Amino acid sequence: MSYNNYSLKTIRWWNTAFVVGVLALTFTATPLYLWHYGLDWFQVTLFLIFFAATGLSITMGYHRLFSHLSFQAHWPVRLFTLLFGAAAFENSALCWAADHRKHHKFVDHDNDPYNISNGFWHAHIGWILFRVQPETDFSGVKDLRRDPLVMWQHNHYNAIAGLAGLGIPALLGGLWNGWEGALGGFLIAGISRITCVQQMTFCINSLCHTLGRQPYSNRCTARDSGLMALLTFGEGFHNFHHEFQHDYRNGVKPWQFDPTKWSIWLLHQCGLIKELRRVPEGEILKAEVAEQQRQLTLKLRANAIQPSQPMHQMLQAAHDRFQHALADWECRKAAYRLAANQKMRASRERIAELRREFELAKKQLRQAVREWREVCRLAQVQYA
Numbered sequence: 001m002s003y004n005n006y007s008l009k010t011i012r013w014w015n016t017a018f019v020v021g022v023l024a025l026t027f028t029a030t031p032l033y034l035w036h037y038g039l040d041w042f043q044v045t046l047f048l049i050f051f052a053a054t055g056l057s058i059t060m061g062y063h064r065l066f067s068h069l070s071f072q073a074h075w076p077v078r079l080f081t082l083l084f085g086a087a088a089f090e091n092s093a094l095c096w097a098a099d100h101r102k103h104h105k106f107v108d109h110d111n112d113p114y115n116i117s118n119g120f121w122h123a124h125i126g127w128i129l130f131r132v133q134p135e136t137d138f139s140g141v142k143d144l145r146r147d148p149l150v151m152w153q154h155n156h157y158n159a160i161a162g163l164a165g166l167g168i169p170a171l172l173g174g175l176w177n178g179w180e181g182a183l184g185g186f187l188i189a190g191i192s193r194i195t196c197v198q199q200m201t202f203c204i205n206s207l208c209h210t211l212g213r214q215p216y217s218n219r220c221t222a223r224d225s226g227l228m229a230l231l232t233f234g235e236g237f238h239n240f241h242h243e244f245q246h247d248y249r250n251g252v253k254p255w256q257f258d259p260t261k262w263s264i265w266l267l268h269q270c271g272l273i274k275e276l277r278r279v280p281e282g283e284i285l286k287a288e289v290a291e292q293q294r295q296l297t298l299k300l301r302a303n304a305i306q307p308s309q310p311m312h313q314m315l316q317a318a319h320d321r322f323q324h325a326l327a328d329w330e331c332r333k334a335a336y337r338l339a340a341n342q343k344m345r346a347s348r349e350r351i352a353e354l355r356r357e358f359e360l361a362k363k364q365l366r367q368a369v370r371e372w373r374e375v376c377r378l379a380q381v382q383y384a
């Protein structure tokens with residue numbers, strides 16, 4: 001551990017006992033149970049259901065809903081994510097969101113609770129085991145303090161967490177197979193699942209600020225990694241997330257693995273979630289092109305290379321085409337939105353025509369970005 005504020009005086013005994021305790025039980029008691037009693041389909045299913053319910057409650061509920069307000073949810077979704085979010089034993093949603101909003105506001109600096117500049121282990125688990133900052137301050141979550149469900153979960157957090165995270169798995173295991181089943185439920189869908197979900201979340205603060213690419217910005221250490229997305233219910237596209245934190249998607253491209261985004265979309269289709277927040281596509285493409293241009297310039301400068309005149313012209317032309325397509329897209333989008341919002345004044349045919357023009361401008365913008373990327377790639381290969 002590289003951070004030097006760790007000492008016996010700063011240790012958080014309860015957190016340490018719990019996190020280390022569940023880790024130790026996961027690697028001792030669970031294998032012993034499996035060796036002695038074996039594993040049946042019921043225990044595997046129970047584990048998977050609790051893993052998905054608690055993991056998604058953290059990523060969809062604690063993170064994208066309560067911390068970033070990236071959509072609005074009806075009470076059943078809020079209640080479900082508060083109950084199963086507590087079952088992940090990562091503190092109440094109010095405390096979690098207070099820390100997380102500080103993380104975004106002060107990312108990579110001293111007031112960031114899981115500041116990666118203090119070392120990988122500090123960001124991963126050190127900040128939980130040691131008190132290196134003053135206690136959580138709630139000044140950044142005044143909106144959540146007005147939510148009666150959030151405050152109910154905050155005030156009864158220990159009871160809810162114990163019941164939903166350990167009591168129910170043990171009870172269901174018991175109903176299935178007596179004391180042997182209850183012990184299995186407690187150890188597999190309870191203790192071991194808590195370890196998996198906790199380590200998954202901790203990885204977002206450590207590995208997602210260490211591994212991967214920075215396609216949108218290098219303003220902070222956050223990175224995009226498809227592998228991390230596989231392990232974290234889609235949260236691995238962390239560079240996008242830090243650049244556009246209020247977007248309900250982290251894997252913004254349609255093909256990117258983001259089960260949290262898909263769950264939010266599904267609940268939206270069922271009418272349980274509304275007001276999904278999305279960053280306009282043009283803004284996202286603008287950030288990508290600016291970052292590619294910055295990285296190319298940096299590379300050329302580092303190798304003291306002046307691009308040849310034809311290459312310079314190709315880059316300039318591709319960038320100009322992109323700027324032009326972006327301006328055209330923005331203009332067509334505004335015209336279409338205006339007509340669609342003032343239905344009374346524009347005929348149906350006129351709205352349809354504006355929509356077609358807007359869709360065409362979108363295609364041309366995407367094409368311009370593809371061409372820009374290709375020229376960029378050529379320049380990278382030529383001067384590698």
Ligand SMILES: [Zn+2]
Pocket residue numbers: 103204205209222238242
């Ligand atoms: Zn982060």
Ligand SMILES: [Zn+2]
Pocket residue numbers: 063067068100104241245
């Ligand atoms: Zn976030």
